[in-house]
Amino acid sequence: MLNNPMRRRPIAAVAGAAVAAMLLAGCVASQRDDDTPDQGAGEVDSTFIFAASSDPASLDPAIAQDGETFRISRQIFEGLVGTEPGTADPAPLLAEEWDSSDDGMSHTFTLKQDVTFHDGTPFNAEAVCFNFDRWYNWTGSMASEALGYYYNKLFKGYASNPADAVYKSCTPDGEDKVTVELNKPFAGFIASLSLPAFGMQSPSALEEFKADEVGGTAEAPVLSEYAKAHPVGTGPFKFESWSPGENVTLTAYEDYWGEQGQIEEVIFQIIGDATARRQALEAGTIDGYDLVGPADTQALEDKGMFMTSRPPFTILYLAFNQAVPELQDIKVRQALSYAIDKDALISQVLPEGTEKATQFVPPVVNGYNDEVTTYDYDPEKAKSLLEEAGYTADNPLALTFNYPVNVSRPYMPNPEQIFTVLSKQLEEAGVQITPKTDPWNPDYLERITAGADHGIHLLGWTGDYNDTDNFVGVFFGQKSAEWGFDNPELFQKLTEARGVSSLDEQTPLYEEINADVAEFIPGVPLAHPAPTLAFDPRVKSYPASPVNDEVFTEIELTE
Template structure:
């Protein structure tokens, strides 16, 4: 096996500065010509160039939790379950159908036939079980939040500590029928399988290239050879190359079971500066980009570019880490909530169509309720609460925020930081700026250690289930928030096992009220992310959960 490049070298390659990005945009026209190659469909240039805001964290979706990793993996991999076009609701994909037992513990999947992985391995029930067993059998740092984030949060336990595990077993009962058994009911099981983290991967490739050979630490894991160079799925595009800090190239899989569409080559070009992304589009160097800065939307429309918004299915929040002494006091957490003018934050830093947030779920998700503590902007009340907590003269907190990235819930993190830090200072809370590059430094520090203060993060919902938001955030102890609340953990665990929606809804409403009173963090807004494309992109499969596969793109030239 080839050893991974040392981390310091890897990160140096990934660090694209704003000035370099501007140069990239300036010469984008010639670079685009270098990448189109012979990829044409009749009179249509079939190479699609998309500007990513950062490198993916990994090419192995089982170890990913970030949007840029999933943007790439959705092209390469497919799961048993997908989503209905334009919605967050589950739909058949590699599984044509499924049946469940009355107790919610057994699921039989009937699989699509004549499907192969990109390495020629047959997709069948044995491959399905190999993937389920792989997740369950993760060991050591593979179980950490910085790696198996989704499996740990949703399926709760691994083979070496099965007490809390949701998964029990998978059996290939026929060549194209797989039976999955759970140890406890999980109402969101089918919906959860639409997550890219649970995509089907080639058992042959994972074994050949050591997919589970991970070293380093949870804070700084070293990617396997598979995750860097050999990801293999059943999707419409296969992996070609990853030039860290520059681009990722994919090409159409010639034996794909579905329709390939017009796009035959994809180039994900890393441009971390939002100004440079816009300039690259304007100069013709790229075909599109995500997370358009709010200030750029109208000017791009006026110039004839296609700008569209996804339906909001996001949450931006201010994380509060109770490992910090001041934040252990609920009065301090409440004071911070009252100190924030969410209306001003949205108006000044977030896209048109963004809604202020009072829950950690959008209003379209089951369990949303107005019956919560809303913490309407009241700086005087914030000062009073700080006085009652013994901080009349204020205090200073580290304020961690990411740089060199735009996220669907936070297109301009530096602006959000500046806005919020100014508001907090008005009530006596000074902040020490702690900027960090998004991947891997920021995510690893926030999610895998308690060495941080208040921080900016958020979530783009993966499927239409309340647990996918509040359960992921607050379902158990985690370094990001640093608190232990057994009552909340128990309530969330019980709610996720209730299969009847009418019975489940009031439970989640109670939980959202409980969260608002406890203030583990502060929900800020539900942004509506914008995308921009060249005129030649006549149709793009915009999805509230970012389930956007590029064989569905339509091009005019």
């Protein structure tokens, strides 16, 4: 039985009246309203402007997988499970406690009472089961890897293929208790519920605004009305408006069950360029932004900005799509690995505090293996292996290198610069590189995760919760459009490991899996970046989280 006290939002100073922020949307030259009256004693400007690097992919977190969407989702939605502040470990949120059976197949949650959704409807056991059954009953594009990414990766199957499904059923027991039964063991089940993708959403709003009526195709979806303009959760902020390419605006939910804090309005201003975000902070037109470039950190600190970093819980990798015939040759994959100088990459373009990666999990995650095969920088060995594979100066290995533009991610703060460094290293080893760029959302993500039309590519991951399956299981637990390989032995090992409830028994299984992955070489694990955030001096503290579980009620502002 888990009996940790409910996570509380810290009580901040009483906020003054909300102050409007007049923005020329997305424009660095925008300024706060010059007509705003002076704040009275003890009051703060309760409008908080945060610069996002891109639009959200969707306002429905259940069909999203990116950090910009989830940053907004965490303000609107809450799950049964949250995280302990400053860690990746699970903690009670909408569920005050839970009791799991010894075999991990049955989980009973005791729900927080007197919680309402933003539309005034009650959060209760029936609402919980509505959400679980919604995910389980997805069909068509909603059940695709591109849209139902997290449910697809973690829960494996749907009502249409129940033999593959991890989820079995959800049963209410009165208003404040619910039992979820699993069809297959999943040791990370409780921790996985802290993901924004599994936030509780209003059944009434989901039905009224036809949340699951997504048009188009999995590769090019047309969002539902709900996902574009009507998200309804239980969180401290409710949705007001979204002008794509410009702003997302949220306001405080007056009937929120927890502590509201000082902020009454949040504006996510879309500024795609990293330099423009820094300039906006320096000009005083935004309050903060994420993914500060390494070259900007000291300069902003010298100007008195409040700086904070997250502990590294990320992985940046160069992935090999084995749907490309050349990449099916292990010697080619070995050669590409030896061609990469990770130390140079880190020192040239990644943030201070970044750690070099040897595998696809950070060192703090269970199953990290110090004995895995490594491919230390050796361009001559890379050339030799390419020759063994049949590639010479007259017949070079030619690869498409996909990377996103006009975006920053916690694991990839500057993709253009990362591409420049890596492509030069590969070319020095004799690889002929053809760059292919796409905007991050939706084009790049859909190209990489929904189809085979991509080559080697940059991507990465910010861990969502502290479980090994959340890294290697998500990447390599089943056939995937991103990686393009079929490895039944690896898939089976990962399936077995995720169902072992004893940590002592799990650890050697994941150590072996990480060793297997290192020898199979699906890609090159490059680095574990440590993302840095910068804020206006009026920000006194910010709840930096290794898994980005950062709710803006916990921001403290100076008067």
